[in-house]
Amino acid sequence: MTVYANSATTHVDWERFLARRTQHMKGSAIRELLKFTQQPDVISFGGGMPAPELFPVREIEEACNYLLRAVPKQALQYSTTEGYPPLREYLADSMAKYGIRHSPDNILITTGSQQALDLIGKIFIDPGSAVITGRPTYLGAIQAWRAYEAEFVTIPLDDDGMQVELLEDVVKRTPVRLIYILPNFHNPAGTTLPEDRRHLLVEIARKYDLLIVEDDPYGALRYTGEDLIPIAALAPERTIYLATFSKTLTPGLRVGWSVAPAEITQRLVQAKQGADLHSSTFDQMIANDVAQRGILKAHVRKLRQVYKERRDVMLDALAEFWPEGSSWTQPQGGLFLWARTPESIDTLKLFPRALENKVAYVPGINFYPHEDGGFNAMRLNFSNAQPDMIVEGIRRLGAALKDELAHK
Numbered sequence: 001m002t003v004y005a006n007s008a009t010t011h012v013d014w015e016r017f018l019a020r021r022t023q024h025m026k027g028s029a030i031r032e033l034l035k036f037t038q039q040p041d042v043i044s045f046g047g048g049m050p051a052p053e054l055f056p057v058r059e060i061e062e063a064c065n066y067l068l069r070a071v072p073k074q075a076l077q078y079s080t081t082e083g084y085p086p087l088r089e090y091l092a093d094s095m096a097k098y099g100i101r102h103s104p105d106n107i108l109i110t111t112g113s114q115q116a117l118d119l120i121g122k123i124f125i126d127p128g129s130a131v132i133t134g135r136p137t138y139l140g141a142i143q144a145w146r147a148y149e150a151e152f153v154t155i156p157l158d159d160d161g162m163q164v165e166l167l168e169d170v171v172k173r174t175p176v177r178l179i180y181i182l183p184n185f186h187n188p189a190g191t192t193l194p195e196d197r198r199h200l201l202v203e204i205a206r207k208y209d210l211l212i213v214e215d216d217p218y219g220a221l222r223y224t225g226e227d228l229i230p231i232a233a234l235a236p237e238r239t240i241y242l243a244t245f246s247k248t249l250t251p252g253l254r255v256g257w258s259v260a261p262a263e264i265t266q267r268l269v270q271a272k273q274g275a276d277l278h279s280s281t282f283d284q285m286i287a288n289d290v291a292q293r294g295i296l297k298a299h300v301r302k303l304r305q306v307y308k309e310r311r312d313v314m315l316d317a318l319a320e321f322w323p324e325g326s327s328w329t330q331p332q333g334g335l336f337l338w339a340r341t342p343e344s345i346d347t348l349k350l351f352p353r354a355l356e357n358k359v360a361y362v363p364g365i366n367f368y369p370h371e372d373g374g375f376n377a378m379r380l381n382f383s384n385a386q387p388d389m390i391v392e393g394i395r396r397l398g399a400a401l402k403d404e405l406a407h408k
């Protein structure tokens, strides 16, 4: 039997050795909440997880077999920080179709987009630096940049995403390091920034000479409407564009990328060297193989069809089972919608009751950098559960809400 060291017997006051910045670090509330949802009978709308039954397992197995047979010495070796060149070429080509025309040299492969957010924090954020985000915004960005002691300056969202009209007034008064924007199928809000707001954002960024971080993990997963021009296509000189294979292929591979002006990419490369030298060579080569063989494209087509159905099932179930006074966004793509309950409900307090009803979600407050909103809101994921489970989960949530309202 293995005997593990028992830290309880010899106490070391290790907290006094911690760097000051750790005071700003917090565990992800979502990951904590999700621990409760692991039981198989809980229907979880909590995580941002793709449908696991759709993972292209056989095709990934083929890619692994091929790589280990044909190029094992390369696939299992250290590689360059910038990333696997054929993959960067593929990505440059595929982004050009959306109007993002950068050379493969401007692309850095990252260990998921989450790493890109961290590296951006590492090179741009000093303690107290102002960063503009939406209110609400992606929790992982808050977590990454809080560690660098960012000062979050927030702009409210409406059903069309960030209210960019309010931006100029803020940047006029505050020196800002970054504007963080999620234009397509926002996490958590499910909103899409219309083209006029994209143009206005670029106009303001140019007028005040600002940098934009465009986080776009969901752009390829559009179910209704037309693709809109990326901000990186409108303002390539000042936009860092982030994307990932996590939602379109599998998150377990941990392959994402950034594309940015050359000077910024160079800095990100330096920051990444200190973090992990490079992203997994093998994972990058698998992603590249699957993408080059056309499997990714076919897979995304399939995802669009399946997730569109799941989104519609969730929207219908909300209309059927939720109490009067509730409302929700109508996402054109992505994995989430944002649901508002009647005002008197506190979704954080409702969470234990929902868990008793065997259903989970993420309370809205978690997506507010200053925890100053989202009290009667929640993020609901519609990609992970199968349609009958979505209906049942929304019914259970509706029952929990009605129960809570009856006891007010």
Ligand SMILES: Cc1ncc(COP(=O)(O)O)c(C=O)c1O
Pocket: 048, 111, 112, 113, 114, 115, 138, 140, 182, 187, 215, 217, 243, 244, 245, 246, 251, 255, 256
């Ligand atoms: C907006 C946004 N950015 C970044 C990420 C991180 O994705 P990954 O690190 O898996 O590429 C996510 C994941 O949910 C996300 O929703």
